[in-house]
Amino acid sequence: MAGLSAQVRQDRAELGIVMMLVAYLLFATLDTSVKWLVVGGVHAFQLAFFRYVGHFAISLIMIGGGGLSWSRFGSGQIGLVILRAVFLVGSTVLNFVALNYLTLTVTSAILFSAPIIVCALSMPLxxxxxxxxxxxxxxxxxxGVMVIIRPFGEAFHPAALLSVVNAIMMALYSILTRRLAGQIAAQTMQLYAGAVGTLALLPFAIMTWRTPQTGLEWGLMIALGFWGWLGHELLTRAHGFAPAGTLMPYTYSFMIYLTISGYAVFGNLPDRWTVIGAAIVVVSGLLIWWREKRMEVRHGRG
Structure with missing residues (x-):
């Protein structure tokens, strides 16, 4: 029986890893599609609106399946839930704007400083x-981030600062998610993220509206919300099958996916300094993960 139990845990962990890899593949598909559309002339605000209106519609259908009563949508910590959504939406907008100027590899490498920022902020917050x-x-x-953006070099682009603020917002979003986990249902947090994004971005989408020119543009814009919602859904469910410490190293698949799509779709390959900076960020993130695993084992939680 002990052997069977260990096998079940192993199978569940492997399923969680697969979910994690698919979630980041969806996020990479979303970012690649956004870059293709924004370079083609569709405004970042319009794309961000489509990202969240689709997310909101799917979340509303999922959570409203058992009846549209306030008890199914309410939250005892509504302020923190909305603030979490604001950080996520703000991060999305900054990322979409930055993608118009920076390569997918650069934006993803800077974004992966978010877990490092989480560690820095975990003490005061x-x-x-x-x-x-x-x-x-x-x-x-x-x-590592400084190596990537090279703030005092000729290669520096101000949009890199948007990606840095994006990483800070993602860190704050992650901290609030950690604080609310176990208190607020994941579907409820998904719903509020979609609602805040839809309502906040609607006026900007109207002001910057450009009607898509082809069926492919329409298809990609409509798919943004589905990819975002499903990616977050898989990410949440993955943590139900495997502990965060097991899943964390697989988050870097996102950078691999975007490097591949950046070359395949846009012909972009990361330069030497981006590779070096990204490697430093990854190593530092893995070092934090390793120390946290050691602390869990030392305190009997690993």
Whole structure:
């Protein structure tokens, strides 16, 4: 029986890993589609609106299947749920704008400083202790970001700063998600993210509207919401099958996916400094993950 139980846990962990890989493939597909559309003249606000109106429609259908009563939509921490949604929507808009100027590899590499920022903010915001090893990894990660954006070099583009703020917003979004986990249903948080994005971006979408010229443009715009919703759904469910420590290294598949699609669709290959900076960010993120795993084992949680 013990062997069977271990096999079941292994199978569940493998399913969680597969879900994680598919979720980040969907996010990469979303970003690649957005870059293709925004370079083609569709405004980032319009694309962000479609991203969230589709997300909201699907979430409403899913959560409203059992009846449209306030008890199914209410939340005891509505302020934090809405603030979490604001950070996610703001992050999306900044990312979509940055994609008009930066390559997919650069935006994804900067975004992966978000877990490092989470670690830096976990002490003041969550009361968690951050030891010297993790502070070293945090400083190392920021050095990696500086290598990527090269703020004092000729290759610097101001849009890189948008990606940095995007990473900060994603970090704050992650911290709020961690705080609300177990208190608010994932479907409820999905619904509010879609609702906030739809309502906040509707006026900007109207002001910047450009009617898609082809069926492919329409199809990609409509699919943005589905890819975003399904990616977040798989990401949430993956953590129900495997612990975060097991799943975390697979998040870097996102960078691999975008490097491939960036070359296949746009002919972009990362330059030497982007590769070096991305490698530093990845190593620092993995160092933080390793220290957190060690701490879990030391305290009997691993």
């Amino acid at each position: 969550l009361g968690e202790r951050v030891g010297p090893w993790r502070w070293f990894a945090i400083l190392m990660g920021f050095a």
